[in-house]
Amino acid sequence: MPAMGIITCHPPIIIPEIGGKETRMVQSTIDALKKASEDVEAFGPDVTVIMSPHAVSLNGRSIPVQVTDKYIGDFGDFDAPHVTMSYPCATDDAYSMKKCGASAIRYGLLDYASMVPLYYLKPKTPLVVMGYAFSLTTQGYVEFGSCVRKLLDDGRKILFVASGDLSHRLIPGAPAGFNPNAKLFDEKVVETISEWSLTEYLTLEEMRDMAGECGYWSIATLFGFMGESAHAEVLSYEGPFGVGYCVAEVALSMEGDSL
DSSP, X not given: OOEEEEEEOOOGGGSHHHHGGGGGGGHHHHHHHHHHHHXXXXXXXXXXXXXXXXXXXXXXXXXXXXXXXXXXXXXXXXXXXXXXXXXXXXXXXXXXXXXXXXXXXXXXXXXXXXXXXXXXXXXXXXXXXXXXXXXXXXXXXXXXXXXXXXXXXXXXXXXXXXXXXXOSOSSTTOTTOOOTTHHHHHHHHHHHHHHTOHHHXXXXXXXXXXXXXXXXXXXXXXXXXXXXXOEEEEEEEEOTTSSOEEEEEEEOOGGGSOO
16 A cells, blocks of 8 residues: 655644744754655645544543544634635545544544644645544554554555654753653654664653653554554754654555555
């Protein structure tokens, strides 16, 4: 199955209509997302699947998939209500994920952690948006991602966007406070992505609370979706405001083109 993965942070400040002059502080992230957008366009996906930590979430072990006729959203919460977006929902695909243990939730509003990547990536496809199940294990997310890939293996090109920031505790004054070891977590996450090593990625589980991250489960799901034979390229990493921003692309190897 043709598939492409994007790991991306989601700070609203990288949106020019929100960040203004402060976008200069995150230029590496913006440049990386522009590069990813070009590669997404060249890939030409038929469907885009997004996992966002700020989409609809559930307390159980069933991953919530938002189902609607049309996803809509704007950045009104960040004083930019004029920045809007609308995407059709890949309804059949969304409902089909119940076969992987997901719950279908009728809800059409896009959260900001989905909209920020979409602002730059601009896929010309229907979407499936999903959130977190807080009682599901990390291995459960990996298995869900693998199940979704098999479910969608019908010849279409699938783009999977794993939205999530890394540590929120990189510097004094960071949003979740400061922890001097938080940078180590980010360094290890970036390393495991670059090496595309699920085994090493799973060893970072015990560091999650210390780091105060929000993207660990999204990335774990992408590991399952793309498979261990994929390869990744980290396009950027920075944390000027105390939160780790990572952008990476994941592609299938020649051996991983089919299941």
